[in-house]
Amino acid sequence: MAAETERAWNLRESHLFDRTVIAEIQRAARKGIYDIRGFGAKRHVPHFDDLLFLGASISRYPLEGYRERCATDVVLGTRFAKKPLELRIPVTIAGMSFGALSAPAKEALGRGASEVGTSTTTGDGGMTPEEREHSETLVYQLLPSRYGMNPDDLRKADAIEVVVGQGAKPGGGGMLLGHKISDRVAEMRDLPRGIDQRSASRHPDWTGPDDLEIKIGELREITDWEKPVFVKVGATRTYYDVQLAVKAGADVIVVDGMQGGTAATQDVFIEHVGIPTLPATRIAVEALQELGMHRQVQLIVSGGIRTGADVAKALALGADAVSIGTAALVALGDNSPEYDEQYRQLGSAAGFYDDYQAGRDPAGISTQDDELAARLDPVVGGRKIANYLRVLTLEAQTLARACGKSHVLNLEPEDLVALTVEAAAMARVPLAGTDWIPGATPT
Amino acid sequence: MAAVPAEEVAVEVVDLEKISLRELNQRLHNLAHAPGPSAWRVVNPDGAHAVACGIDVDVEVAIEGHVGYYCAGMNKRATVRVHGNAGPGVAENMMSGQVLVDGNASQSAGATGRGGLLVVRGDASARCGISMKGIDIVVGGSVGHLSAFMAQRGCLVVCGDAGEALGDSIYEARLYIRGEVAELGADCVEKEVRAEHREQLGGLLEAAGIDADPADFRRYGSARKLYNFTIDNAGAY
Numbered sequence: 069m070a071a072e073t074e075r076a077w078n079l080r081e082s083h084l085f086d087r088t089v090i091a092e093i094q095r096a097a098r099k100g101i102y103d104i105r106g107f108g109a110k111r112h113v114p115h116f117d118d119l120l121f122l123g124a125s126i127s128r129y130p131l132e133g134y135r136e137r138c139a140t141d142v143v144l145g146t147r148f149a150k151k152p153l154e155l156r157i158p159v160t161i162a163g164m165s166f167g168a169l170s171a172p173a174k175e176a177l178g179r180g181a182s183e184v185g186t187s188t189t190t191g192d193g194g195m196t197p198e199e200r201e202h203s204e205t206l207v208y209q210l211l212p213s214r215y216g217m218n219p220d221d222l223r224k225a226d227a228i229e230v231v232v233g234q235g236a237k238p239g240g241g242g243m244l245l246g247h248k249i250s251d252r253v254a255e256m257r258d259l260p261r262g263i264d265q266r267s268a269s270r271h272p273d274w275t276g277p278d279d280l281e282i283k284i285g286e287l288r289e290i291t292d293w294e295k296p297v298f299v300k301v302g303a304t305r306t307y308y309d310v311q312l313a314v315k316a317g318a319d320v321i322v323v324d325g326m327q328g329g330t331a332a333t334q335d336v337f338i339e340h341v342g343i344p345t346l347p348a349t350r351i352a353v354e355a356l357q358e359l360g361m362h363r364q365v366q367l368i369v370s371g372g373i374r375t376g377a378d379v380a381k382a383l384a385l386g387a388d389a390v391s392i393g394t395a396a397l398v399a400l401g402d403n404s405p406e407y408d409e410q411y412r413q414l415g416s417a418a419g420f421y422d423d424y425q426a427g428r429d430p431a432g433i434s435t436q437d438d439e440l441a442a443r444l445d446p447v448v449g450g451r452k453i454a455n456y457l458r459v460l461t462l463e464a465q466t467l468a469r470a471c472g473k474s475h476v477l478n479l480e481p482e483d484l485v486a487l488t489v490e491a492a493a494m495a496r497v498p499l500a501g502t503d504w505i506p507g508a509t510p511t
Numbered sequence: 512m513a514a515v516p517a518e519e520v521a522v523e524v525v526d527l528e529k530i531s532l533r534e535l536n537q538r539l540h541n542l543a544h545a546p547g548p549s550a551w552r553v554v555n556p557d558g559a560h561a562v563a564c565g566i567d568v569d570v571e572v573a574i575e576g577h578v579g580y581y582c583a584g585m586n587k588r589a590t591v592r593v594h595g596n597a598g599p600g601v602a603e604n605m606m607s608g609q610v611l612v613d614g615n616a617s618q619s620a621g622a623t624g625r626g627g628l629l630v631v632r633g634d635a636s637a638r639c640g641i642s643m644k645g646i647d648i649v650v651g652g653s654v655g656h657l658s659a660f661m662a663q664r665g666c667l668v669v670c671g672d673a674g675e676a677l678g679d680s681i682y683e684a685r686l687y688i689r690g691e692v693a694e695l696g697a698d699c700v701e702k703e704v705r706a707e708h709r710e711q712l713g714g715l716l717e718a719a720g721i722d723a724d725p726a727d728f729r730r731y732g733s734a735r736k737l738y739n740f741t742i743d744n745a746g747a748y
Contacts, residue, residue: 214644258645272638279599283600290561290585
């Protein structure tokens with residue numbers, strides 16, 4: 069036994085070629101194709117976990133938890149739209165397509181969001197009647213593929229989101245693999261059943277910021293200037309993207325960090341393109357402030373939002389709202405231990421499952437298989453989403469009250485410190501216990 | 512004073528030097544909910560963008576002059592005639608109806624269109640019919656590069672020549688080209704022209720009011736080799 073232990077203790081795994089790397093190299097050698105998967109970035113990057121709030125003390129007066137009011141409402145689209153979105157909480161549901169997700173999953177997201185007074189968002193593939201029916205406030209995405217795009221749905225929407233990119237793959241298009249293309253999905257997208265459906269990486273009828281301004285103008289004309297127009301960008305060249313989106317006439321800018329989820333993207337893209345949500349948030353806010361448009365053009369941040377702490381920290385850095393995608397799917401049951409045995413049959417395990425592209429999701433979420441989809445009760449799912457959104461909101465309120473804020477949007481960078489040098493530099497808040505902000509210009 | 516011909520009495524004339532584009536489009540949109548003139552004449556468009564976009568009613572709109580981007584965008588049911596040239600994205604995402612351009616059209620003409628007929632009597636630029644999803648497009652002259660890129664459904668008829676990468680990554684759309692094709696894009700191949708195709712082409716040319724013999728055209732479409740990704744085709748992308 070001692071010898072066996074000694075042998076085990078002598079084993080040293082390479083940091084460079086760890087088991088995950090070895091497995092991927094050997095998978096690539098067997099299959100001859102890059103790994104396509106769902107979920108989001110799995111590597112460690114600086115995130116909101118690396119920030120802490122400075123609660124009230126002698127110099128700051130806290131609000132009484134559970135007693136004193138801490139408001140959470142937010143209005144999105146106040147710049148040009150006749151009908152801005154009035155949301156009760158600053159947490160929205162991100163765009164996820166019918167096709168990538170099952171119809172019950174989309175319905176559940178709409179039900180949950182509506183129950184707590186927030187918005188949900190369509191995705192690549194268009195708007196389903198169920199989604200519209202069960203979503204009190206629905207944002208309709210205009211994507212490069214324009215799958216399902218039509219002026220009727222544009223007018224039925226409460227807001228329009230021009231998607232330039234997403235955090236999981238800034239600069240990349242999309243792919244819905246053929247085995248997820250049911251008859252209904254195929255019909256909505258004007259393509260035959262069973263073939264891979266590519267989503268282009270750039271829009272078909274505009275190519276730069278000047279064109280985008282004209283495109284937004286057209287969308288406003290078609291909808292008689294009623295709807296707020298969002299512009300969504302993947303976090304990469306955030307400073308310029310935000311300023312150009314403002315110049316192009318966006319009412320709301322959505323910045324999706326590299327931890328943002330995807331239904332199907334090359335692993336190499338997910339893990340190696342874009343910047344984390346943490347620096348992207350700060351950069352976006354600075355870009356707006358430089359233009360004098362902070363709070364005039366609202367900022368939504370997404371990519372790795374999981375807790376009320378994440379929500380509160382994003383707001384403290386200057387976002388007007390956050391958006392959740394992966395976390396919403398997890399709330400619906402994605403990666404639940406309940407399905408561990410079935411995940412293992414698919415070569416994965418609960419907590420690790422990321423094969424959204426495969427369409428065999430035992431939780432009935434990322435699938436178009438009727439039998440699997442039927443496992444997800446949209447009413448029960450909607451309730452879970454509503455509960456989860458309430459918890460996020462309560463947690464954010466708790467932190468805001470502790471910082472003496474009567475509205476979650478009153479949180480500010482001054483309420484934060486960083487745990488690491490990297491996070492301090494990225495968020496431009498001091499390293500805890502110091503007044504040092506790495507990279508900040510000395511005043 | 513000479514009598515005004517009866518058919519001209521009903522024409523609503525809108526001068527874009529005197530009223531705003533917003534007012535014009537709003538009045539056209541209002542027709543979907545309340546009766547109004549069935550024939551409109553827009554003068555002095557002066558290259559304005561988004562002229563007559565988002566119409567959802569059987570109405571005829573004649574535009575006297577050049578228009579900018581996205582003229583007749585997302586059109587439903589209306590017939591929009593541009594007596595001039597059109598900027599990028601004319602009839603983008605059109606659902607039904609007809610859009611007719613007397614002159615030339617800039618890039619992305621008929622982009623993502625899902626129905627209806629777009630006729631460009633002159634030339635169309637790059638990306639004509641990009642991601643088309645059911646629209647029919649007839650071009651009297653030539654089209655630029657990447658036309659019918661990722662074209663899903665519908666027909667693109669070109670009486671002149673086609674530029675590089677025609678039909679790149681095409682799905683189920685049909686391309687009829689009378690002149691030279693500079694280069695076919697990935698997965699786009701020449702196909703046999705059968706009687707059904709000549710009949711379809713003849714109908715489109717007739718609808719477009721273009722006098723051309725269907726027998727002079729060649730047909731192109733998808734080889735369907737890239738419909739499902741396999742590594743053996745990686746070199747084609």
